[in-house]
Amino acid sequence: MTERPRSAAERRRLTRRLRHLRTDAGLTQADVANQLDWSQSKVNRIELGESAITRTDLLALLPLYHVDDPETVAELLEMAKKARQQNFGEYRSIFAKEFLHFLEFEGLANHIKHYESNVVPGPLQTKEYARATLRAVRMVDLLPARDRREVEAVIERKVRVRMERKQLLLQESDAVKAEFILNEGILRRAVGAESGQPEIMTGQLRHLAELAEMPNVDIRVLPSSTGAHPGLRGSFVVLELPEPYGDSLLYIENTAGDLSTRDQPDKVDEFVKIFDYLRARAVTLADLDLPLIRSAD
Secondary structure, three states: OOOOOOHHHHHHHHHHHHHHHHHHOOOOHHHHHHHHOOOHHHHHHHHHOOOOOOHHHHHHHHHHOOOOOHHHHHHHHHHHHHHOOOOOHHHOOOOOHHHHHHHHHHOOOOEEEEEEOOOOOHHHOOHHHHHHHHHHHOOHHHOOHHHHHHHHHHHHHHHHHHHHHHHHHHOOOOOOEEEEEEEHHHHHOOOOHHHOOOHHHHHHHHHHHHHHOOOOEEEEEEOHHHOOOHHHHOOEEEEEOOOOOOOOEEEEEEOOEEEEEOOOHHHHHHHHHHHHHHHHHOEEOOOOOOHHHHHHO
């Protein structure tokens, strides 16, 4: 049986330990900030658990706290790794169980392989794009006024989750390696045009170009000229997980429902092969001859 992450508990344990270690070393938050050339607010966020500490930052703190025992250092590094997993338990009322299961492990992945056939992947979306696509799917503008407020509140919570997931890509250290393959039609769909806001898609394309410059992020596009391909089965994500969480996790979302599995290695391997097949036929954003992308540069 593989271990499941317990990020919220681990983060509380870690922040408590760090506060005790700092006070035992006779240091204030201001002392730590000054010695490491950090802002005091950064130290405070770490100790409150509002900001998950990276491996690099933890290794910078421990010498200040006179922690050099290898076993203690290893224990704290493991706690930090678990604590970096996002806690999405509060969203049980708005997400399917299988998606929440996927979110539990996404933050622990060493490597993410994501193929998307319909929309820009959630972690790559701008707030405006996320909100526009969610509103379109829920047909918000066609809802009676009495129902609209509740649906829009749910949409805002889902937008917030997508922005939280993006933080996995933006970490300064211990950044996950993330590969995305997008169907070309995604970039040709002028999201926002339906509401008279064409700037939404322009902003989204600009954001994709910025994320593609990150060393840990690879964004590619599968041209329509590829013809029929195995990605026609639908979108999927493969997460490569470190020990002690077991093997890779496969997540599939389609009209038939969500599926996530770590217990079918043959199935996972099948989709890894599909991803490799699609990647070999995909091009970079810069290689794609798309006017909207050129206008976003």
